[in-house]
Amino acid sequence: MSKALLIDVTKCIGCGLCYEACKESHGFPIPDEQDTDLNATTYTVVQERGEYFVRKLCMHCENPSCASVCPVAALRKTPEGPVSYDPTRCIGCRYCMVACPFEVPRYEWTKAAPLVRKCDMCYERVRAGEATACAEACPEEATVFGERDELLALARRRIRNNPDDYADHIYGEHEVGGTSTLFITPVDYEKLGMKKIAITEPMPRLTWEVLSKIPSIVTVLGTLLTGIWWITNRREEVRRKEQGERSHDHPSGEVSHE
Amino acid sequence: MNSLRLPKITFWRVVLVIVLAAGGYSVVYRLIYGLGAATHLSDGFPWGLWIGFDVLTGVGLAAGGFTLAAVVHIFHMKKYMPIVRSSILTAFLGYLIVGVAITLDIGQPWRIWHPIIMHNPHSVMFEVAWCVMLYTTVLALEFAPIVLERFGWNRLAHAFHVAMVPIVILGVILSTLHQSSLGTLYLIVPEKLYPLWYSPLLPVFFFVSAIGVGLAMVIFESGLSSRAFGHHFEMPILAGIARALVVVLAVFAVLRVDDLFRRDVIRYLFVPRQETYLFFLEFLVGILLPMGLLAVRRIRENPRLLLFSATLVVLGFVLNRLNVSITGMVASSRAAYVPSWMEIAVTLAMVGGGFALFALAVRYLPIIPTEARIRSSHVLQSQKHATPAVPATAG
Numbered sequence: 001m002s003k004a005l006l007i008d009v010t011k012c013i014g015c016g017l018c019y020e021a022c023k024e025s026h027g028f029p030i031p032d033e034q035d036t037d038l039n040a041t042t043y044t045v046v047q048e049r050g051e052y053f054v055r056k057l058c059m060h061c062e063n064p065s066c067a068s069v070c071p072v073a074a075l076r077k078t079p080e081g082p083v084s085y086d087p088t089r090c091i092g093c094r095y096c097m098v099a100c101p102f103e104v105p106r107y108e109w110t111k112a113a114p115l116v117r118k119c120d121m122c123y124e125r126v127r128a129g130e131a132t133a134c135a136e137a138c139p140e141e142a143t144v145f146g147e148r149d150e151l152l153a154l155a156r157r158r159i160r161n162n163p164d165d166y167a168d169h170i171y172g173e174h175e176v177g178g179t180s181t182l183f184i185t186p187v188d189y190e191k192l193g194m195k196k197i198a199i200t201e202p203m204p205r206l207t208w209e210v211l212s213k214i215p216s217i218v219t220v221l222g223t224l225l226t227g228i229w230w231i232t233n234r235r236e237e238v239r240r241k242e243q244g245e246r247s248h249d250h251p252s253g254e255v256s257h258e
Numbered sequence: 259m260n261s262l263r264l265p266k267i268t269f270w271r272v273v274l275v276i277v278l279a280a281g282g283y284s285v286v287y288r289l290i291y292g293l294g295a296a297t298h299l300s301d302g303f304p305w306g307l308w309i310g311f312d313v314l315t316g317v318g319l320a321a322g323g324f325t326l327a328a329v330v331h332i333f334h335m336k337k338y339m340p341i342v343r344s345s346i347l348t349a350f351l352g353y354l355i356v357g358v359a360i361t362l363d364i365g366q367p368w369r370i371w372h373p374i375i376m377h378n379p380h381s382v383m384f385e386v387a388w389c390v391m392l393y394t395t396v397l398a399l400e401f402a403p404i405v406l407e408r409f410g411w412n413r414l415a416h417a418f419h420v421a422m423v424p425i426v427i428l429g430v431i432l433s434t435l436h437q438s439s440l441g442t443l444y445l446i447v448p449e450k451l452y453p454l455w456y457s458p459l460l461p462v463f464f465f466v467s468a469i470g471v472g473l474a475m476v477i478f479e480s481g482l483s484s485r486a487f488g489h490h491f492e493m494p495i496l497a498g499i500a501r502a503l504v505v506v507l508a509v510f511a512v513l514r515v516d517d518l519f520r521r522d523v524i525r526y527l528f529v530p531r532q533e534t535y536l537f538f539l540e541f542l543v544g545i546l547l548p549m550g551l552l553a554v555r556r557i558r559e560n561p562r563l564l565l566f567s568a569t570l571v572v573l574g575f576v577l578n579r580l581n582v583s584i585t586g587m588v589a590s591s592r593a594a595y596v597p598s599w600m601e602i603a604v605t606l607a608m609v610g611g612g613f614a615l616f617a618l619a620v621r622y623l624p625i626i627p628t629e630a631r632i633r634s635s636h637v638l639q640s641q642k643h644a645t646p647a648v649p650a651t652a653g
Contacts, residue, residue, distance in 0.1 A: 039301070065446050071383035072369075072376035091372050092365020094304040095383050099446045103592065106301050107365070109294030114365040199448065206445040207382050210438075210461050214385065218431055225332050225427045232334035 002062075003081035003126055004148035004180040005135060006155055007055050009192065010165050011142035014053035016046050021137035025122060040108040043119035044134060049192045052185075055143065057134075058083060058104045058119035059172060060180035063202030066096035066105060074116075081148065081180045082121035090115050101176055101203060102195055121180070148180055155184045177202035274610050281607020284600035288362060296600045302593025307601045310583035312359030312608055314440055315576050316352055317390070318464070321472030322479075323349020323397060324426075324433035331426040338499070340492055340627040343404055344483070345476050347625055350397040351615050355608045357394065362604065382442045389436035396429040408623050438465040444582055452586040453523045454537045459513065460582075466513065467575055470506040473499050474548075474571035481565035483620060491561045500558045503571065507549040514541070533589065536581050544574010 016034055019042075023030050028041040035042040037056070044057040060083045067075040067083060074089035075096055092114055097105045108114035122132040130136075135145035144151060152173060159166040171183035175197040183189065190196050265271065288296035299306050322345040329335050330342050361367045373387040399418065406415035441464030444451055457463065477496050484491040518524050527534060548570040557563045588595065597605075620626055 068378075068380045069383060069446055070378055071381045071387055072372045073378040073381075074376075089372060089376050090366065091369040093363075093383060094365070095381075095443070097301065097304040098450075101449060103302075107294075107304065109300065110292070111294070112290065112292040114292060114294065197449070203446055203448075204380060206448065206458075207442055208380060210442045210445065211380065211382060211385060214435060217435065221431050221434060222427060225328070225430055229332045229334075229423055229427070232332070236334050236336075 002079065002148050002180060003121070003145065004060070004151050004182060005057075005121065005132065006144045006146070006151040006182045006184070008142050008144070008155075008158065009052055009054055009183060009185045011140045012046070012053040012055065013140055013142070014046055014048065015139065017137040017139060018055065018134035018143055019044055019046055021133040022119075025125070025133035038104065038106055038118075040106045040110075040114075040117040042106075043117070047193065052187075052192060054183075054185075054192045054194065055134075057181060058121070059102045059175075060119075060121055061101075061176055061202075062178040062180065063176070063204055065099040065101060065176070065203045068204030068207065069095045069099040071095070078123065080123070080126050082123040082126055083118075083180075084120050084123045085116060085118065087115045092116070099203075101197055101199075148182075151182055155182060159184060174200045176200070274614055277603070277606045277610040278614075280603040281605075281610070284603040284607075285362060287600060288604070289367070293363075293365060296598065298595060298598040298601065300593045300595075303587075303591050303595040305583060305587075306595055307584070307597040307605055308359055308363040310580050311576070311605050313356055313363070314583050315579040316356040316359065316608070317437065317440060318468045318471050318575060318579060319475050319572070320349040320352025320356070321433065321437060321468040322476045323352075323400070323472070324393075324429050325469050325472040326476060327400060327426045328430045331422055332430070338495060341476055341480060341495060341499075343625045343627075344479060344620070345472075346397065346400050347404075347616060347619050347623075348475060348479055350394075350401045351612050351619075353390065353394040353397055355612055356390065359604075359608060360390075382439050382446075386436050386439045386443070389432045389439065393429060393432040393436065396425055396432060399425050400429065404623050404625065433468075434465060437468040438462065440464050441582075447587075450587055450590040451582065452526075452533045452589055453521070454518075454526050454533055455582050455586040457517050457521060459517050462513065463510070463517075466506065466510045467578060470503060470510055471572060471575040473503040473506065474568040474575070477503070477564060477568035478572055479616070481561065481568065483616075483626065484561075486617065487620060487626070493559065493561060493564075496564060497558045500552045500564055500567070503568075504549055504552045507545055507552075507571070511541070511545050511549065514545075533581075533586060536577065536585055540574055540577045540581060544570060544577055548574070 019034065020030055022044045023042070026041075026043060035045050036047065037045060044055055046053050046055055060077075060081060062077070064075065064077050064083050067073075067077050070090075071093060072089045072091055074086045074091075076084050076086070078084050092107075094107060094116070096116060097103075097107060105116050105118045107116055122130075122134075125132060131145035132143075135143045138144075144154070146154075152170065155170045155173075159168055159170070165186060167185050167188050169185070169189065171185065171189045171194060172179035172181055176199055183194065185192055185194075284296060293299060297306060297308075326338060326342050326345040330338050361370050364370065373384055374391075378384045400422070403415040403418040403422075406412070406418065438461035441460035441462070444456065444460055445458065448456055476499055480492055480496055518527070527537070548567040551557045551563065551567040551570075557567065584595065
């Protein structure tokens with residue numbers, strides 16, 4: 001079964017403990033001034049949106065664009081849920097950054113040989129059966145770690161029991177075919193600066209629809225081109241033969257070329 | 259061979275040296291200090307001029323190679339034989355330059371070979387990487403006989419001629435795949451690329467426009483090299499190419515407009531913003547104007563106007579690729595992007611280096627047909643078919 005995170009914006013008090021726990025568990029120094037956006041050493045931030053606090057982190061799509069576009073399969077949707085990253089495969093092409101609908105992956109721009117960086121949903125911990133560092137650090141249960149199905153049920157329950165406190169939408173249930181990071185929000189999520197995603201189909205389908213036709217293109221085009229060559233070559237042979245016969249009639253042996 | 263003669267100092271040579279020096283400096287700087295220091299790329303705008311121009315545009319500009327090879331070797335339109343070599347040369351140089359550009363653009367240049375052993379068949383980039391590697395090999399094979407001939411290894415050159423048809427077919431297939439796939443790359447960003455450019459037909463557009471610009475480049479480079487080297491401009495042949503170009507441009511224009519209607523985005527044409535102006539510039543000046551000009555016989559058969567029209571097609575194509583990769587992505591991105599001077603310097607050095615290598619190749623290799631070579635190649639052709647066992651002995 002696949003793990004997920006549920007973030008309840010109504011419960012978040014903006015303490016930033018998730019941010020610090022994340023930095024700590026990934027071995028990044030904690031700066032004096034809290035980061036305001038993701039970067040190569042910040043996999044999650046808590047952003048202030050009016051009276052609310054909204055976390056930003058990788059959405060861990062069920063069918064991730066980043067993993068589908070990666071030419072060397074450095075990014076991968078693991079069966080456990082996290083979208084993991086193998087820095088030893090990455091060539092640094094940044095197609096994942098272009099493709100990510102949530103604009104999450106970051107690059108080590110200050111390094112001579114940069115790699116991609118993003119939240120890995122504490123893949124090592126999750127594999128060991130533990131919760132993510134952020135979920136463990138949250139004092140308000142604003143970030144909860146668990147099975148995706150169960151978290152969706154929990155989210156629905158919270159919305160149903162307190163319809164006045166929540167917008168009736170689970171962000172990540174259907175966006176780009178579903179994600180493993182889920183949000184429930186007190187107001188319409190767009191008002192909280194979260195990205196509007198109209199597409200409910202997995203994005204990799206868009207490219208796969210074309211890529212899957214390649215074997216047919218190769219065989220059909222190969223046959224067609226060979227066929228054309230065969231016909232035009234035969235025509236050329238016939239023409240040459242006729243010319244040869246004609247030149248036999250002329251003892252001078254002159255062949256005219258157009 | 260006049261060895262030991264110092265090259266003459268001309269205006270363009272001085273420009274070339276400056277451009278190559280600036281580009282060389284930037285390449286070294288990029289390798290030492292990294293992409294962040296050398297470019298204006300950012301998390302908000304991860305792909306810039308090097309991908310947009312050096313790679314996307316470069317691959318397209320080199321499309322004349324597979325188009326002409328197919329026309330001559332598969333369609334047997336032998337009339338175009340005299341310009342095959344220069345288009346294959348352009349393509350070969352183009353792909354070598356693209357290879358260098360990709361290597362510089364990725365963060366881990368020494369891992370450029372990773373896709374060979376690390377596979378992801380779902381990735382368009384993976385497919386492009388393989389096609390470009392294979393096609394560059396094909397181009398090397400297509401180019402080999404020219405070099406072999408130069409050194410008088412005609413028996414070996416003849417072996418290549420015999421194998422040429424399957425090589426060319428392979429080249430056409432690979433080109434069809436990756437020229438279109440460069441458009442497929444952008445299918446994954448439906449919410450980022452501006453609606454005037456995002457279309458499910460992007461692969462088709464990229465393929466058709468690549469054929470168009472490939473033909474335009476054949477005219478363009480013949481025009482330039484005839485000016486530079488005083489060869490005569492192969493007018494009847496190029497006018498034929500121009501006629502085909504009109505058809506390709508027309509097909510492209512129809513597809514493009516039809517697509518705007520189908521996707522119901524015509525209203526975007528009336529929104530007063532930068533993307534709209536760029537679209538009109540690309541479509542009117544880069545497609546419709548040269549199409550109209552080249553449709554007129556007098557213009558098509560006038561060397562100066564022919565060259566002018568072909569240049570419009572090339573510029574329109576460049577603008578199209580930059581619109582898809584840069585200007586069409588700006589509105590949705592979190593960061594502004596204007597290339598750094600080093601990004602521009604490297605790009606100019608790629609272009610300048612391409613011109614210089616082309617000029618050197620034309621000077622030292624049998625690329626541009628002389629009267630003697632045209633005759634001998636005709637003899638070679640008829641000999642080959644009459645008595646295939648006899649090795650060709652064309653000088």
